[in-house]
Amino acid sequence: xxxxxxxxxxxxxxxxxxxxxxxxxxxxxxxxxxxxxxxxxxxxxxxxxxxxxxxxxxxxxxxxxxxxxxxxxxxxxxxxxxxxxxxxxxxxxxxxxxxxxxxxxxxxxxxxxxxxxxxxxxxxxxxxxxxxxxxxxxxxxxxxxxxxxxxxxxxxxxxxxxxxxxxxxxxxxxxxxxxxxxxxxxxxxxxxxxxxxxxxxxxxxxxxxxxxxxxxxxxxxxxxxxxxxxxxxxxxxxxxxxxxxxxxxxxxxxxxxxxxxxxxxxxxxxxxxxxxxxxxxxxxxxxxxxxxxx
Amino acid sequence: xxxxxxxxxxxxxxxxxxxxxxxxxxxxxxxxxxxxxxxxxxxxxxxxxxxxxxxxxxxxxxxxxxxxxxxxxxxxxxxxxxxxxxxxxxxxxxxxxxxxxxxxxxxxxxxxxxxxxxxxxxxxxxxxxxxxxxxxxxxxxxxxxxxxxxxxxxxxxxxxxxxxxxxxxxxxxxxxxxxxxxxxxxxxxxxxxxxxxxxxxxxxxxxxxxxxxxxxxxxxxxxxxxxxxxxxxxxxxxxxxxxxxxxxxxxxxxxxxxxxxxxxxxxxxxxxxxxxxxxxxxxxxxxxxxxxxxxxxxxxxxxxxxxxxxxxxxxxxxxxxxxxxxxxxxxxxxxxxxxxxxxxxxxxxxxxxxxxxxxxxxxxxxxxxxxxx
Numbered sequence: 001x002x003x004x005x006x007x008x009x010x011x012x013x014x015x016x017x018x019x020x021x022x023x024x025x026x027x028x029x030x031x032x033x034x035x036x037x038x039x040x041x042x043x044x045x046x047x048x049x050x051x052x053x054x055x056x057x058x059x060x061x062x063x064x065x066x067x068x069x070x071x072x073x074x075x076x077x078x079x080x081x082x083x084x085x086x087x088x089x090x091x092x093x094x095x096x097x098x099x100x101x102x103x104x105x106x107x108x109x110x111x112x113x114x115x116x117x118x119x120x121x122x123x124x125x126x127x128x129x130x131x132x133x134x135x136x137x138x139x140x141x142x143x144x145x146x147x148x149x150x151x152x153x154x155x156x157x158x159x160x161x162x163x164x165x166x167x168x169x170x171x172x173x174x175x176x177x178x179x180x181x182x183x184x185x186x187x188x189x190x191x192x193x194x195x196x197x198x199x200x201x202x203x204x205x206x207x208x209x210x211x212x213x214x215x216x217x218x219x220x221x222x223x224x225x226x227x228x229x230x231x232x233x234x235x236x237x238x239x240x241x242x243x244x245x246x247x248x249x250x251x252x253x254x255x256x257x258x259x260x261x262x263x264x265x266x267x268x269x270x271x272x273x274x275x276x277x278x279x280x281x282x283x284x285x286x287x288x289x290x291x292x293x294x
Numbered sequence: 295x296x297x298x299x300x301x302x303x304x305x306x307x308x309x310x311x312x313x314x315x316x317x318x319x320x321x322x323x324x325x326x327x328x329x330x331x332x333x334x335x336x337x338x339x340x341x342x343x344x345x346x347x348x349x350x351x352x353x354x355x356x357x358x359x360x361x362x363x364x365x366x367x368x369x370x371x372x373x374x375x376x377x378x379x380x381x382x383x384x385x386x387x388x389x390x391x392x393x394x395x396x397x398x399x400x401x402x403x404x405x406x407x408x409x410x411x412x413x414x415x416x417x418x419x420x421x422x423x424x425x426x427x428x429x430x431x432x433x434x435x436x437x438x439x440x441x442x443x444x445x446x447x448x449x450x451x452x453x454x455x456x457x458x459x460x461x462x463x464x465x466x467x468x469x470x471x472x473x474x475x476x477x478x479x480x481x482x483x484x485x486x487x488x489x490x491x492x493x494x495x496x497x498x499x500x501x502x503x504x505x506x507x508x509x510x511x512x513x514x515x516x517x518x519x520x521x522x523x524x525x526x527x528x529x530x531x532x533x534x535x536x537x538x539x540x541x542x543x544x545x546x547x548x549x550x551x552x553x554x555x556x557x558x559x560x561x562x563x564x565x566x567x568x569x570x571x572x573x574x575x576x577x578x579x580x581x582x583x584x585x586x587x588x589x590x591x592x593x594x595x596x597x598x599x600x601x602x603x604x605x606x607x608x609x610x611x612x613x614x615x616x617x618x619x620x621x622x623x624x625x626x627x628x629x630x631x632x633x634x635x636x637x638x639x640x641x642x643x644x645x646x647x648x649x650x651x652x653x654x655x656x657x658x659x660x661x662x663x664x665x666x667x
Contacts, residue, residue, distance in 0.1 A: 004509070004510070007502075007536070008503070008506065011500075114331060118335075119330065119332065119338075120335050120336045121524065132535055132536075132537060139536070139537055141536075213500070214499040214500070215499070215528070255502070255503060258502075258503035258504075259502075259503035259506050259507060263494060263504045263507065264466060264492070264493045264494060264495065266498070266500075266503065267495070
């Protein structure tokens with residue numbers, strides 16, 4: 001009974017880590033350029049497919065493949081914002097055309113990768129060959145541990161980058177006030193590109209981490225991204241801490257709910273939580289309470 | 295100048311028209327909807343492979359009364375909406391004389407109203423018993439339906455495997471839901487207790503929560519009614535990871551080449567019921583030999599039933615012509631046809647087969663145990 005709880009908690013934290021990574025991507029782009037990137041989930045798919053090509057076709061060692069796949073996804077993300085964001089970035093109220101463009105890009109990316117890789121799901125071998133490993137006397141799937149550890153490391157790395165490096169602080173400054181940042185000599189256009197690159201790279205990492213569990217298909221990103229979006233809102237859209245807590249929380253709620261309440265409604269739980277939050281606490285767990293003086 | 299252009303255009307149009315008419319009289323067009331993309335794309339590929347094998351074989355022997363068969367495939371994406379659009383596109387094509395429908399009962403159910411409206415003989419592989427029992431005279435089932443499958447599974451589980459407490463995992467679509475009801479009733483009738491009954495949505499990727507509940511229920515056997523072999527493989531892999539010690543017996547999706555390919559060693563030691571078995575009869579053996587030679591992989595039910603459907607259809611058309619009513623009457627009159635799935639005897643409802651094999655999965659191969667029919 002208790003060992004089952006441990007197994008479920010680890011599974012919940014693992015899937016929650018994936019949601020957290022993608023939610024972080026949503027929040028980073030939103031706070032810096034005020035748009036929601038609806039193609040975020042598809043970068044998870046891109047990262048997973050790159051990993052498939054690097055590992056299954058080129059037989060590279062997994063750590064090298066991981067770095068290349070994540071970097072590759074970031075490059076695609078930078079190209080993506082060049083086509084979608086850069087042409088309209090100086091227009092006032094540019095968020096609407098950009099958001100609609102990301103929806104279109106999402107469809108395009110899914111179909112493009114479907115054409116390139118075909119409709120048959122790919123099996124990405126897990127990083128550790130063992131089917132299960134004994135942790136605290138409980139049998140756990142090693143890939144889940146890998147997901148949790150790599151996500152924690154990546155979040156720590158991101159935090160160090162944003163708080164302790166000059167480039168990171170420039171990124172934060174641009175997010176807070178692009179005009180003043182420009183006056184300070186920061187290349188605002190490059191900051192936007194960097195933000196997209198980091199966000200999409202996070203998404204790609206999420207995709208390749210969960211790929212051994214879910215198998216790789218062209219549509220794998222959309223359901224995950226929807227739940228990650230809910231997680232970002234629950235955490236407070238605009239707060240990185242919120243994205244992480246929201247992601248992990250949604251992952252745990254989904255897993256516990258599916259086991260202890262009803263398996264058939266597994267996919268409903270994240271959205272039930274979202275609806276409750278939107279009714280009772282729309283600014284989320286860590287979001288800023290926005291009130292308008294009329 | 296304009297008059298010359300118009301005359302030239304007219305000549306081109308005329309020759310195109312003549313060309314089309316010529317093609318129409320020289321070939322017999324048969325339509326097929328298949329999962330070319332979507333959650334069951336691998337199964338769909340096997341379906342197209344099986345159909346093409348039959349078409350090439352028939353055409354190599356001169357076609358049907360000298361006319362070659364032209365197979366027109368539309369993607370149903372493994373979904374109801376796309377399945378209906380694909381079916382309508384084929385049905386609206388005046389040249390198509392018959393359509394091979396889906397193996398998924400939920401898609402067949404969605405297309406039934408259109409089958410009745412367009413009155414085109416439609417061959418189906420879905421096993422939900424309702425599909426041939428709603429009075430639709432244009433539907434013909436080329437696989438044994440689930441009243442036989444569930445009875446066979448329950449009987450084998452209780453009498454031979456010694457199952458006393460059974461957990462059921464089923465897909466919540468038409469096939470799985472109907473199958474679950476039949477299986478529950480059959481198990482109770484044979485004296486077993488159903489300790490867990492869980493439904494999941496098609497293309498679920500994470501079965502951990504379902505498997506934990508099964509572990510807690512104290513079941514000695516897991517019986518599955520899973521629609522897609524892709525889902526079955528995913529569940530079996532996770533079952534092995536969680537080290538769940540239960541006997542397993544599944545509906546046909548467990549005993550397919552798709553399941554073996556995606557599950558690997560996770561499928562070993564499981565039991566299942568299957569209508570297609572590679573060495574079940576002489577026709578199956580011959581079909582398997584041709585399939586392996588052409589595609590370098592093992593065939594399964596996805597290619598098997600459409601191979602039979604295509605062959606039966608070509609025999610009926612050769613004898614009775616291409617008029618829809620004639621094909622309808624002709625298929626219903628088929629008795630004693632030795633196909634790869636078994637011997638077809640069509641009854642008044644349009645069901646052609648009435649029995650299943652019990653099989654065991656060992657070393658990633660399908661081992662037939664006995665035929666219950």
